Amino acid sequence: MNKKTKSIITMGIWQDNAIFRQILGICSALAVTNLMINSLVMGLGLIFVTAFSELTVSFLRQYTPKHIRMMVQTLIISAYVIMVDIFLKAFFPAMSEALGPYVGLIITNCIIMGRCESFAQKNPPGYAFLDGMASGAGYAIILLIIAFVRELLGFGSLFGINILGESWVSWTLMIMPPGAFFMLAVVIWISKNIFKEKSENGGVKV
Amino acid sequence: MAKKKKVLYPVVFMIVITVAFTSVLAIINEVSAERIQQQSKLKEQSKVLYAFNIEFGETGEEIIRQYNQFIEERKVGNRTYYVRKANDEITGYAFKIEGAGLWGSIDAVLAFTQDFNKLSGVAFLNHSETPGLGGRIDEEWFQEQFRDISLDVTATDPYLIFKPSTGGNVDTISGATSTSKAVLNIFNQNIDVILTETKGDVLNE
Numbered sequence: 001m002n003k004k005t006k007s008i009i010t011m012g013i014w015q016d017n018a019i020f021r022q023i024l025g026i027c028s029a030l031a032v033t034n035l036m037i038n039s040l041v042m043g044l045g046l047i048f049v050t051a052f053s054e055l056t057v058s059f060l061r062q063y064t065p066k067h068i069r070m071m072v073q074t075l076i077i078s079a080y081v082i083m084v085d086i087f088l089k090a091f092f093p094a095m096s097e098a099l100g101p102y103v104g105l106i107i108t109n110c111i112i113m114g115r116c117e118s119f120a121q122k123n124p125p126g127y128a129f130l131d132g133m134a135s136g137a138g139y140a141i142i143l144l145i146i147a148f149v150r151e152l153l154g155f156g157s158l159f160g161i162n163i164l165g166e167s168w169v170s171w172t173l174m175i176m177p178p179g180a181f182f183m184l185a186v187v188i189w190i191s192k193n194i195f196k197e198k199s200e201n202g203g204v205k206v
Numbered sequence: 207m208a209k210k211k212k213v214l215y216p217v218v219f220m221i222v223i224t225v226a227f228t229s230v231l232a233i234i235n236e237v238s239a240e241r242i243q244q245q246s247k248l249k250e251q252s253k254v255l256y257a258f259n260i261e262f263g264e265t266g267e268e269i270i271r272q273y274n275q276f277i278e279e280r281k282v283g284n285r286t287y288y289v290r291k292a293n294d295e296i297t298g299y300a301f302k303i304e305g306a307g308l309w310g311s312i313d314a315v316l317a318f319t320q321d322f323n324k325l326s327g328v329a330f331l332n333h334s335e336t337p338g339l340g341g342r343i344d345e346e347w348f349q350e351q352f353r354d355i356s357l358d359v360t361a362t363d364p365y366l367i368f369k370p371s372t373g374g375n376v377d378t379i380s381g382a383t384s385t386s387k388a389v390l391n392i393f394n395q396n397i398d399v400i401l402t403e404t405k406g407d408v409l410n411e
Contacts, residue, residue, distance in 0.1 A: 034337050060223070065216040072223060079227040083234060090238040093245040100334065154338060172381050175338035 008127060012134025019142040019184075020191040024110040028102050029143055030180040036159045039147035041088070041095050043140025045103060049080045050112045051132030054120040056080075058128035061121055073116045074107075081106045111135055146183045150174045251277075253329040257300050257317035258290050259353060282407045288315075296320050299408060301400055302331070305392030308384045310334035312343075312392060318357075322405050325365075328352040328393065340385025351376045352393075359401045364394045 018024045025046075032038040056076045057064075064072050085103045088096040096103065106112070115135050120128040151157060154174030156164035173179050248266050251273040255262045262272045278289045290298035300317035313331035318324065330344045342348060355375055357365050367374045368390065378386040 063219065065219060068216045068220060071220065075224060075227055079231055082231055086234055086238050086242070090241045090245065093242075093249065097332070098337075170338075172339070176336070 004127065005130060008131050009134045012131060012136075013138040013141065016135075017138040017142065017191070018111040018114075018135055019139055020188045021195075022111075022114070023188070024114060025139055026184065028105060028109060029139070029146065029184060030177065032099060032102055033143055033147040033180055033183070034150050034154060034175050035098070036144065036147045036151050037095070038098055039143040040140070041092070042099060042102065042106075043136070043143050045084045045088075045106060046109065046111070046139050047133055047136030048084060049077065049106055049109075050115060050136040051129050052080050053077045053112055053116055054128040054132035055125050057116045057120040058123060058125040069121065070117075073113060077112050077116070078107050111139055142187060146180065146187060149183055150179050154179060250331060253315050253331055254288050254300055254317075256349075257315040257327045257329040258288075258298055259317075259327050260290075282404065285404070287404075287408065288317075290317070290320075298326055300326075301396070301404065303392065303396040305388070305395065307333055307335055307388045307392075308340055309336070312389065314392070316393065316396060316400065318400070322401055323357060325352055325355040325357055325397070335382070335385045340379065340382040342379050342382065343385060343389055348377075348379060357397060357401065364390075365397045366390050366393050 012018075016022065019026065019029055028042060028046075032042045053073070053076050057073055060072065060076075081104065084106065085096070088099070088103060112132075115131060119131045123131070148158065151159075152163065153171045156162060156168035156170055171179070174183075244266075248269055252262060252269050254277055255269065255272055258276070260272060260276055262269050276290055276292070278291055279286055280289055281287070286302070288300040289296055290300070297320050298317055299320065299322070300315050302313065302315055304311055304313050306312070310333065312333040312335075315329045315331060317326040317328070319326055328349055330349070333341070333343060335341045335343060352366075355366065363373055366376055368376060368378050368386070376390070
């Protein structure tokens with residue numbers, strides 16, 4: 001694993017994490033995190049779309065006229081999103097229903113557009129694909145962390161399996177939208193504190 | 207970026223790439239269309255079986271087999287309805303209904319006994335209520351409450367009433383009052399239409 005590969009992975013998952021560092025993709029992060037399974041499927045969908053969109057954008061980057069590149073990127077991203085949507089409808093109809101419009105809305109997820117524009121336009125396909133995987137994984141991990149707390153407290157279960165027993169009184173607040181806001185704020189708060197220490201030691205520049 | 211200043215190139219490039227991606231998607235769509243239709247058909251069939259309180263297996267094949275054995279689809283006007291049969295004898299009727307929930311429309315199946323004196327059961331097909339709150343309408347305990355409820359078309363009270371009101375026969379979902387009310391409204395209205403209008407058409411067939 002060379003230095004660049006390593007740096008792409010750590011940047012995507014941790015130092016430049018889309019959610020708590022760049023505050024991108026928040027809308028879907030708030031919407032689907034009431035259940036672990038929803039978050040997992042959404043995360044996998046996003047990893048797929050980001051990775052392949054970046055790969056395609058990177059392959060076409062030398063042939064794409066600069067002033068129409070955004071149009072091309074949107075076209076590529078939407079094509080992959082529709083593929084995910086059709087796949088879910090055909091093989092996991094229950095999942096497709098649970099996620100509702102949010103699968104289609106991956107198109108508007110700023111993470112993908114942002115990575116295509118800032119990374120895939122300038123880097124070779126291999127790295128672009130890896131960057132897409134890393135950014136998507138960073139997003140998925142945070143979604144799963146938020147969903148872990150929300151589902152555990154809100155339903156007393158994880159992945160639909162009851163953990164806390166029958167006597168557990170569910171926190172309705174956690175299932176409702178405010179629960180997502182609180183959890184997301186806590187995640188960002190914690191990460192801010194971690195990065196503050198690092199930058200004082202001359203680590204990451206904010 | 208050699209040709210980026212020309213006008214023709216970007217246009218041709220965009221057309222080529224659009225055609226390429228659209229064709230790929232069209233092919234994928236074509237290949238999966240049948241499967242998607244089967245999936246939604248299967249879901250509907252399992253809900254009809256559930257509303258009639260007929261036990262069915264987990265796999266698609268079993269559901270289809272059970273469905274074909276017990277259910278027959280018929281039409282009255284433009285409306286499809288489901289007839290439950292046991293040894294060529296009709297033992298019940300079911301109808302697909304639709305109405306406004308709290309956040310979006312709710313589709314459900316209502317099943318009746320053959321004399322329309324009792325509700326055999328209900329099943330929700332689609333809804334967009336809040337998961338964990340109103341979304342709990344499709345949980346088993348809520349749907350099971352609607353089994354074998356007597357319907358009296360001559361009574362002045364609504365068919366379905368929430369407990370603990372007088373004559374109450376079903377529980378609300380705590381924390382989801384609006385959804386519960388909406389569901390009961392949809393059911394009461396549709397039961398009324400079915401008992402006063404559709405029933406006659408169906409029995410005269």
